[in-house]
Amino acid sequence: MKLLHSYIDGRFVPGKREFADVNPADGSVVARATEASSEMVDAAVTAARRALRDDWGRYGVRERAASLYKVAEGIERRFAEFVAAEVADTGKPISLASRLDVPRAAANFRVFADLIKTAGLEAFETETPDGRRALNYTVRRPLGVVGIVTPWNLPLLLLTWKVAPALACGNAVVVKPSEETPATATLLAEVMQEAGIPNGVFNLVHGFGPGSAGEFLVSHPEVNAVTFTGESQTGASIMKACASTVKPVSFELGGKNAAIVFADCDFDATLAGMSDAVFLNTGQVCLCAERVYVERTIFDRFVEGLRTKAEAQNFAWPMDETATMGPLISAKHREKVLAYYRLAREEGAEVVTGGDVPKFGDARDQGFYVQPTIFTGLAETARCVKEEIFGPACHIAAFDSEEGAVALANDTRYGLAASVWTNDLKRAHRVAPQMNAGITWVNCWFLRDLRTPFGGAGLSGIGREGGVHSLNFYSELNNICIRTE
Ligand code: NAD
Ligand code: 6OD
Numbered sequence: 001m002k003l004l005h006s007y008i009d010g011r012f013v014p015g016k017r018e019f020a021d022v023n024p025a026d027g028s029v030v031a032r033a034t035e036a037s038s039e040m041v042d043a044a045v046t047a048a049r050r051a052l053r054d055d056w057g058r059y060g061v062r063e064r065a066a067s068l069y070k071v072a073e074g075i076e077r078r079f080a081e082f083v084a085a086e087v088a089d090t091g092k093p094i095s096l097a098s099r100l101d102v103p104r105a106a107a108n109f110r111v112f113a114d115l116i117k118t119a120g121l122e123a124f125e126t127e128t129p130d131g132r133r134a135l136n137y138t139v140r141r142p143l144g145v146v147g148i149v150t151p152w153n154l155p156l157l158l159l160t161w162k163v164a165p166a167l168a169c170g171n172a173v174v175v176k177p178s179e180e181t182p183a184t185a186t187l188l189a190e191v192m193q194e195a196g197i198p199n200g201v202f203n204l205v206h207g208f209g210p211g212s213a214g215e216f217l218v219s220h221p222e223v224n225a226v227t228f229t230g231e232s233q234t235g236a237s238i239m240k241a242c243a244s245t246v247k248p249v250s251f252e253l254g255g256k257n258a259a260i261v262f263a264d265c266d267f268d269a270t271l272a273g274m275s276d277a278v279f280l281n282t283g284q285v286c287l288c289a290e291r292v293y294v295e296r297t298i299f300d301r302f303v304e305g306l307r308t309k310a311e312a313q314n315f316a317w318p319m320d321e322t323a324t325m326g327p328l329i330s331a332k333h334r335e336k337v338l339a340y341y342r343l344a345r346e347e348g349a350e351v352v353t354g355g356d357v358p359k360f361g362d363a364r365d366q367g368f369y370v371q372p373t374i375f376t377g378l379a380e381t382a383r384c385v386k387e388e389i390f391g392p393a394c395h396i397a398a399f400d401s402e403e404g405a406v407a408l409a410n411d412t413r414y415g416l417a418a419s420v421w422t423n424d425l426k427r428a429h430r431v432a433p434q435m436n437a438g439i440t441w442v443n444c445w446f447l448r449d450l451r452t453p454f455g456g457a458g459l460s461g462i463g464r465e466g467g468v469h470s471l472n473f474y475s476e477l478n479n480i481c482i483r484t485e
Helices: 036-054 061-075 079-090 094-118 155-168 185-195 213-216 232-243 268-283 297-313 331-346 404-412 427-436 466-474
Strands: 007-010 010-013 019-024 028-035 124-129 133-140 143-148 170-178 203-204 227-228 251-253 257-261 289-295 350-353 373-374 393-399 417-421 441-442 475-483
Touching: 007 036, 007 185, 007 268, 010 155, 019 079, 028 079, 028 393, 036 143, 036 170, 036 203, 036 213, 036 251, 061 079, 061 094, 061 155, 061 185, 079 185, 094 155, 094 350, 133 251, 133 257, 143 155, 143 185, 143 213, 143 257, 155 170, 155 185, 155 227, 155 466, 185 203, 213 227, 213 404, 227 232, 257 268, 257 404, 268 289, 268 297, 268 393, 268 417, 289 297, 297 350, 297 373, 297 393, 331 393, 404 427, 417 427, 427 441, 466 475
Parallel strands: 143 170, 143 227, 170 203, 227 251, 257 289, 257 417, 289 393, 373 393, 417 441
Antiparallel strands: 007 010, 007 203, 019 028, 124 133, 133 475, 350 373
8 A cells, every 4th residue: 555654854763653544435545644743753854954055045036936837847747647646635526637737737736937037126215305216126035944735635736836936935834734635735846856846945744733743843933924725713723833933824724604695696507607606616615605695586497507516416426527526534524514514404494405425335334424404494594504624515594685695795704705696797896806706707706816805704714815915924025225326
């Protein structure tokens, strides 16, 4: 059985304890990973610090960008391996891994390589009230060693989304991928080696969160900044761990995202878009819409249309090109989602479709599948309308006025993503800026331009990454003021 080790200072290093890497499609063990000890995390941070002092610290912008392009090419060269590893770790359909996860990983490196070469910095000609003149300009310095902790839902996409800008800005990194999905991060370490990235620049430590590699990393005094994607509660624990050494943090956390569907929308296109927004990746995308508000005049038709989309999901084995929906990530996560399915009933929901576990009569019955599920009839105060489920489920409620829809959508402690579906351009411009969200899509969902700010408000996170926002997080800006007269 394949053993997945940590990658420290350019070498694969076994940890002391092994843990299973489980395929959620049938519960089989596809590999075993070895857990990094605190001494190994320490060694990774020391290697990163040394790389900053030595070769990597002397690389200019063009050399760093050239290194990132090589990593992108390396991912593309081993595309099929990355896809197979991501599918085995997550159970997601191969069509999704090959359309979204792996291409985005390569794009993350390309985009930030391009950007670091072209991004400008601020400069001001200054005149003070007492008549002195100066030129102010800003330069970027790396933060130092960046700790990167990532989740299991889009493992490679979300890890590289942080590694690429961190390296572009001249930092060295220590990454801790989710214990549920260690495979593609290990492949990425191989690509880093093949691409000639100097030892110590990219380090990978496998393990868990509390009392394990995750906690060792974020509380390490020699780590200069922490960037994290995952649950809001985990973000709170990490923030505490970072407080004593005042580390800057960037957090992309959970969501309870709303979609507003107006009667004037393009109905069929909206149904197709909303089907993705609710069910893509088995609903395990932080941006998924779990609260859907539909104008009353089209409510019944919309509910019926989305029910048809849910029931048309194809649970073929994940490596089958026809599969459209995979399992949830783990038995534990399935138990959480099923608990919400039960709770919704207790809270008075009508189950339009789903609410249970599909039966296959083969090894998939040992996997972690749930049915795509639609609820109606819940009070806005119900826990199932307030709390993130992170499964293929949504609640649909009717609204009567634009103002009312905006108020319903914004009644949340999260603030990550929203979508608005309308053919009325003026309405789109009026409603979109009112949404309590870091990103609002109009007549689309999860359509990304990597130069734009990405992040959330409230329980959904701290800060923005993407484009120059990433460059600013992963850099110390040093403003230089030169007196000119
Ligand atoms: P999680 O918070 O359980 O784990 C994420 C990572 O944090 C894992 O690598 C885990 O080992 C590590 N970790 C856990 N506790 C830790 C600790 N105390 N110290 C250091 N590291 C620790 O999240 P998950 O279950 O892997 O992912 C699902 C969650 O992530 C959902 O809430 C989802 O909304 C959120 N998410 C958000 C975004 C976004 O962009 N906003 C993207 C993807 C996922
Ligand atoms: O597209 C991205 O850059 C991004 N961070 C997506 C997050 C998806 C959450 O599951």
